[in-house]
Amino acid sequence: MPILSVLIFFPMLAALLVLPLDKDRPERIKAVALAVAVSEFLLSLPLWSSFDKTTHLMQFVERHRWIEPWNVQYALGVDGISVLFVLLTTLLTVLCVLVSWRSVTEKPKEFFVALLFLEGTIVGVFCALDLFLFYIFWEAMLIPMFLIIGVWGGPRRLYATVKFFLYTLVGSLLMLVGIIVLYRAGGNTFDILALAENQYPIRLQLVLFWAFFAAFAVKVPMWPVHTWLPDAHTEAPTAGSVILAGILIKMGAYGFLRFSMPLFPNATRMMMEPMMILSIIGIIYGGLICISQSDIKRLIAYSSVSHMGFVTLGLFSLNTQGVEGGILQMINHGIVTGALFLAIGIVYERTHSRAIADYGGLASVMPVFAGFFMLFTLAAIGLPGTNGFVGEFLVLLGAFSSRSWAAVFAATGLIIGAWYMLWLYQRVFFNPPNPGLQGIAAINGREIVVLVPLAALILVIGFVPNLLLDYMHVSVAHLLARIPQAEPAATGPLHALAALLP
Amino acid sequence: MLTLPKILFAYFAVMILGLAGAAVTRRNPVHAVLLVLAMFLHMAGIYLTLGAEFLAAVQMIVYAGAILVLYLFVVFLVDLRREVQSERFVDWHSNSFLVALLLFLALAYGVGRAQVEVPDATAPAGVLHLGVELFTTYLLPFEIAGIVLLVAVVGGMALARRDRAATTAEEEVR
Amino acid sequence: MVPLSWYLLLAAALFAIGLYGFLTRRNMIVMFLCIELMLNGANLNLVALSHYLQDLRGQIFTFFVIAVAAAEAAIGLGIMLALFRNRRSVYSDSITSLKE
């Protein structure tokens, strides 16, 4: 069975099946959507069980000729880096369907169609082995996301969604130019694996690195192109925020791993320090700015900037611990921030407020929920025993090994992170109970079902991270083998910019 | 050397230009349509001098016979009486003449410059070959053209059909 | 034998006259008529070149142009009628909603 194609197109086709359903019977629509999401998740499980961890080669490969004049292929495959993201996507979509059960009241049919469509395109992004195909999925994913924010979002949804769309599109178009240049330079092929065999001149590598950087950095988002994220997160419906934080912004970092690093190894090596500096600025800037936020979702959104700073810091440490830590941290951030947004969605359904000032003493009213949120908070600040620690520690260790100063500055993010997260927790759950919160319903069974898998994953990855790390070792080693370990002659950012000049 | 083809050509050309020129300047749209009708017949004559008998027929039947009659109907349907009294031209028509003239000069210069290689071999011509070509090589476009026409008919009807509710409302207002 | 360029010049003149009419007339039905003139100018080019180059494709193309022109007339005049019903006017200078 061509499992990757099935994973991509099953939700899309199923979305078409949802369309003719009677819009006056939302229960049936939800049930079908849930069934589709769950079957998609079950379908993706073979990726986990029959993945061969001993090879760096692409697995489950499908390859068909597609647009012959341009040598475009329909090529899919996963390796140890991407397989985990496919699984994360299918898992989070199930939870998104569940959490949207009550909160989406308007046009539920269209919402679930968009969600399932989104799922298919995201899986496509992680599986595509052909640049052309990749680009199609990369852009196609914008459309359902644009709709999810723009139709089912908060009061300023139009501003947020247009900003999100334009921001990402500007980056992507630069990448498109880069893709075309690469196509010409790499022997008229879009095949990623074939393109990676070539060695490109350093100046071309640098130019292409920056072109791809534009697309990926916006998506990650790296400082200073992060400002779409707070708006998009704040206005998006819960499921939108979860997908956005959980998976969508991982695509940027994934792009660095899949394209920038193997295709432009010398440029990557030269750009190591500038990238680390941007990451560190993101970590500290994102963390500090969280302190003064008064909107819960906005705060979590900025914390994503900080956490994704750790991811890129790890990736550009260019050593085993850093890269593996970065990948793990991507998954962790997907789980933890996804969980935080789900949790916020759960209280938002009850209070209809995102302002921190409207909360206080929630732990007395919703004790079980407070326990879950505590676990997610701890994972977000990287307490050992949660998944966040393993990722952050590996990233810092990697950074320390390659540039000790980077780890020193980045580690301040741990202090700031504890500060804003615990302060948030205190203002929401502790302190004297807010009278406005009296009589709020405790968490129900469906919501516990949503939170338990993520809570379990947090602890399981925290205590047995090797379950995931084992998948990466070979692929990461293969990736790093391509990158020159010797220091380039001069690595300063100015020098790198100067090399760009004609 | 004045030969018959040249005389014929001159006749048709003069008539075409004259009729066209008159058509675009007449105040009454009915006159304009009728002038164009005459002009189209002369166009068919030009086609005959070029050995395109089938097209000449089509020009007469379809263009002159069908399309222009359609125009004529529409002109009658709109408010003709007021039309005849109102201003023919928009306010800025003198500039437009210049634009049209410039375009003609540019095209004419191009025609003058162009070197068209005229092949000696006489390729098959005539209605027979045209029919064979149309129904073999160009069968698909031909069918598509048919569908386009059908769609246009349906679309034209849909557009021109009076919306009953709107019409009754209009009539009540009157 | 009539030189090719005569035909081409005639076609250009016809096209220019059609353009002039389109640009100057207020009545949109007449403007449509002018488009027909321009189409005829183009058709004449095709037929003339088809004849001189001994290539039937020009004629076939003209045939399709006429078919499309018929379709265009049907739709265009339908639009004109709808427009007239809604606006009580077929004057181009009173219809400027493209501005918005």
Place this chain on the structure above:
Amino acid sequence: MPLYLVLLPLAPLLSFLLTLLSGKWMGSRAHRLPILAASISLGCALAAGWDVAHGVVTDADFYTWITAGDLQVSFGFLVDQLTAAMLIVVTSISLLVHIYSVGYMQGDPSYPRFFAYLSLFTFSMLMLVLGNNFLQLFFGWEAVGLSSYLLIGFWHQKKSAADAGKKAFIVNRFGDFGLSLGIMLVFVTFGTLHYQEVFQAAPGIVGQQFTLLGLTFELPTLIALLLFCGAVGKSAMIPLHVWLPDAMEGPTPVSALIHAATMVTAGVFLVARCNPLFELSSVALNVITVVGAVTCLFAATIALVQTDIKRVVAYSTVSQLSYMFVACGVGAYSAGIFHLFTHAYFKALLFLGCGSVIHAMGGEQDVRSMGGLKKYLPITYWTFLLASLSISGAPGLAGFFSKDEILLMAYTTNIGSGRFAWFIGLVVAFITAFYSFRLFFLTFHGRFRGSTEQRDHLHESPPVMTVPLILLAVGAVTAGWLGSPEILGGHSMWDHFMAPVLGRAEAHVPHFTEWLLMGISVFAGLSGIWLAYHLYVRRPELPGQLRESFSETYRWLVNKYYVDEFYVAVLVQPAINCSRYVLSAFADATLIEGVVNGVPRLIGRASGRLRRLQSGHVQHYLAAMASGAVGLLVWLYLV
């Protein structure tokens, strides 16, 4: 690996999970499982101690935790003499505090949650001391921080409690910042995080240098100082001491267990555990000694004027912890751990005594409304007296032996700052005795100063609370006998026992000097007690007069030298301001968003101009097209 080692941390972990899940259902019976678990742990700890005493040192991995490149760390257990001692301290005090809490926390709406947290703490602390590598130490280190956070903020409806918990966590993070960097540096230097491998390779790094942030350090010094940062945070040394007094917002049994006996001593444990690394750097040792000595004096002076009964004891804890660091700093790790051991008992006793008093007073913590409690709380009175005597260094009690050994070692060491530390230690011994007995006299002697309502409520605590007090009192008296020195007819059993791990720092001084030093410190302690008696029992009007005449000093002391205010002004407020005004309002909203929104706005404005071309007249458009066509043709001809 022996079964009891696995059971040791596992029992409290399971108890934590089960109590948390079944809390609602268990209700007031929720203490049963945690107490059972704590008992099992104590039994296992004793078994471990027995094995170690017979020379069996275990170092085994449980399972591999993280593998990435050449990094491979496990969850594993190292049980040697140091661990065994810590295990016994942790499990015994933990069990007693569990039992005591049954009485103290009775009727609290969140009774099950409290016991669940206690179990979590026990688990975390055991993981900390049992670990055989740095990362597991860090795991336990953070996990005890978490339990501390949860327990300080246990009554989270109170803003002050929630604040205190958060403060404790964040201040500790500053220490963890250094500790985690230290652990990374250890890995980068040695390529492993396992204690045994690191310590074996440690002598090889002497003389190496490492450049961090452009500064070049001796490698051993840098590692030691970074690790010490963690200890400074956890053990509340200057400058990270600010969280511990606030932590008194937690329930009193928590203060006894976490903030006196076990968690705060983790810093000392860390230094002692890593002694092979610290030994390589005299700079680091001097830093530890000086930080210890300064904190010692600093905390003791603040304790002089505090009126909250728990805060006095909290500052005394800081000061006693500093003694332990002084010991480690002068290379007498064994003496430091010995003091940790004795201190655990008498300080836990002091706290639980305070708890008993607070319980009787119905939650009142201010000594100014106490007094004359002796006749109402006899058992508490006597055990509190023993604890106070012990901390004051009264001869024969536990505190005497350990403190005396530290002072002796500080005096005789060859570490540069040893004498300085000795002198401070002596002064502090005097101050300690004074404030301990000030508290004692104010609480138990004199006339009752509280409301009549409180007086009617006064009662001795139930046996479930007094029995742990009595058991701890036994410890506070006898714990020191394990290490009685040779000149007093003992055998220094403690030092001999610890020698394989901590080395043996010999004091090479004549017996006369040793006697003399002992005499001086005993004299200092006794004179402190006498002064307290004089000021607070015989002449109760004097303290008020003193306060008047030294009002400026008093103000500084009462306000704890304004350190909290300093941090708020220098760190917290600037960070918030920077976040709100510089980053949020300026950089993000004005600068970046200015560009992001400015470019589209510019385009919008330009297109607004261009729009005027768009008249809506279709003929204009066609005219433009035609002109364009003409232009194109002309261009075509010209080119």
